[in-house]
Amino acid sequence: MRIGDLYKQGRPVFSFEFFPPKTDAAVEELIKTAADLKSSVSPDFISVTYGAGGTSRARTIGTVTRIQNDLGITAMAHLACMGHREEELHEVVSNLVAQGIENVLALRGDPPKESPSAHSDFCNATELIGFLKSNFAVDIGAACYPEVHPEASSADDDLRFAVEKTERGARFLITQLFFDNNDYFRFVERAWAAGVRVPIVPGIMPITNVNQVERFTKLCGARIPDRLAERLDRFREESGSVMAIGLEHAITQCRELLAGGAPGLHFYTLNKSLATRGILSALR
Numbered sequence: 001m002r003i004g005d006l007y008k009q010g011r012p013v014f015s016f017e018f019f020p021p022k023t024d025a026a027v028e029e030l031i032k033t034a035a036d037l038k039s040s041v042s043p044d045f046i047s048v049t050y051g052a053g054g055t056s057r058a059r060t061i062g063t064v065t066r067i068q069n070d071l072g073i074t075a076m077a078h079l080a081c082m083g084h085r086e087e088e089l090h091e092v093v094s095n096l097v098a099q100g101i102e103n104v105l106a107l108r109g110d111p112p113k114e115s116p117s118a119h120s121d122f123c124n125a126t127e128l129i130g131f132l133k134s135n136f137a138v139d140i141g142a143a144c145y146p147e148v149h150p151e152a153s154s155a156d157d158d159l160r161f162a163v164e165k166t167e168r169g170a171r172f173l174i175t176q177l178f179f180d181n182n183d184y185f186r187f188v189e190r191a192w193a194a195g196v197r198v199p200i201v202p203g204i205m206p207i208t209n210v211n212q213v214e215r216f217t218k219l220c221g222a223r224i225p226d227r228l229a230e231r232l233d234r235f236r237e238e239s240g241s242v243m244a245i246g247l248e249h250a251i252t253q254c255r256e257l258l259a260g261g262a263p264g265l266h267f268y269t270l271n272k273s274l275a276t277r278g279i280l281s282a283l284r
Contacts, residue, residue, distance in 0.1 A: 001073045002139040003103045004171030006044050006264075007199040012282060013044045013264030015076075015201075018271050020051040020059040028065060033273045037250045039278045042272075044264070045074040047105060057092065067101040076141065077101055079132075080109025081122035086131065093136050105141040106132060106170065126164045133169035142170035144200065146178050146187040150221035151218075159187075159194055166198050174200060174266050177205040177216065177254050179249065180225050181256050199263035204254060206267070206275035207246030246273060252283045258283070 008014045021027045021071055037043050048064040051057050060077060064160060068075035074231065079094050081089060106128045122128045125142055132140050142165040145158055149171070152158035162173060173196070188200050207213045210232045217224055228249055236243035254265055268274045 001044075001102070002171075003045055003074065003076060003141060004139045004198075007172055007201075012258055012262070014041070015045045015264065015266045016043050016046065016196060016269050017047045017203075018050065018269060018272075019049040020056055020062070020063055020269040021271070022056075022059075027059060027066075029269055031066055031071070031270075032121055033069055033271060034060040034073065037273050037277070038071055038073055040277055041075060041284075045076055045103070047076040047078060047103075047266075050080045050107065050109065051187060052241060052247050059082070060091070061095055061099070064096070069100060074222045075101060075104070076105055077104035078107060079128065079149070080107045081125070081128040082109040082120050084122075087282060089131070090135065093132065093138070097136060097138065101138075102188060103139045104136075105139065106130060106165075107143055109241050122242070126159070126161065126168055129144060129168040129170055131163055138157070140170050141172045141174060142166075143176065144173040144191070145176045145221070147176070147222050150219075153246045154197070155190075162191060163196055166196050171265075172197055172201060174201045175203045176220050177203050177268055178222050179228060179253070180223070181238070181253055181260070184257065185260060186261070201264050202257050202262050203268060204249070204250060204264045205270075206216070206278075206279060207232065208243050208270075208272075208275055209239075210242055212270075213246075218278075246284075247278050250279050254279060254283055261279040 005269050018030055021030050034046055046067050048060050064077045065077045067073050083187045106125050108125045129140055132138060144162040147154045148158045192202060231245050269276050
C-alpha cells in the first residue's frame with residue numbers, strides 16, 4: 001500500500017524504523033522482531049534505513065523486501081543520494097520496484113565513509129525527490145527537522161528546504177527525533193503557514209540508554225529538556241530506571257502529540273521492539 005494513502009484514512013498511522021543488519025544472523029533476528037511487532041501491535045508500515053555500501057545496500061533491499069513480501073507489512077526503503085551516481089540509484093530503485101516496494105524515503109545522507117570524496121549526481125534530497133518523481137511510480141517521503149538541521153544556516157532556510165521537498169513530490173514528511181512537543185507543534189504551524197500541505201509525522205525515539213541518546217542528540221542537533229536530562233543523569237547507571245523514565249516520557253509525549261492532531265507516530269526502534277510495544281500498549 002502507498003504510505004501517502006495511509007495518512008488519508010482518518011486515523012493515526014503507527015510506523016517503525018529499523019536499520020539494516022550487518023550479518024545474516026542479525027537479518028533473521030530483525031525479521032523475527034518485525035513479526036513480533038506485527039502480531040502484537042499491527043504496525044501500518046515499517047521502514048529500513050539505507051546501507052550505502054554494497055553488502056549493506058543489499059541487506060537493506062533484502063530486509064525491506066522480506067518485511068513486505070514475507071510478513072505482509074507495508075515497507076518503505078530509505079534511499080540516500082550522497083556519493084552515488086544517477087545510474088547507480090536508478091538500478092537500486094528499479095530493483096526495489098521489481099520486488100514490489102512502492103514507498104521510498106528520499107534523503108541526502110552523508111558521504112560514504114570508505115570514499116568521502118566520491119562524486120554525487122544529486123546534491124540534496126530535493127534533487128533526489130525530483131529524480132524519483134520523474135522516473136518511478138513510487139510514493140515519496142522526506143525528512144524534516146523541528147529543531148533545525150545542524151547544517152542549516154537558519155530556521156527559515158531549513159523550513160524552505162522542507163517546503164521544496166513537498167513541492168517536488170514528497171507526500172509526507174517524517175521529523176528527526178525530538179523530546180519537546182513544543183518544537184514539533186511550532187514547526188508544524190510554521191510549515192503550514194509556508195504552504196506545506198502534507199502530513200508531518202513526529203519521529204519518536206524511546207530513551208533506553210543515556211549515553212546512547214546523548215550521542216544521537218549531539219549528532220542530529222536535538223536537545224533533551226533540562227528536567228528530563230536531570231532525571232536521566234541521576235539514574236544513568238540504573239538501566240531499569242532509565243527504561244522506566246524513557247517510557248514514561250515517550251508515552252506522555254505520544255499522547256500529547258496525538259491529542260494535538262499529529263497524523264501518526266514514527267518510532268525509531270534501534271531494531272528492538274520492547275520499548276515501542278510498551279508505548280503502543282499504553283496508548284491503546
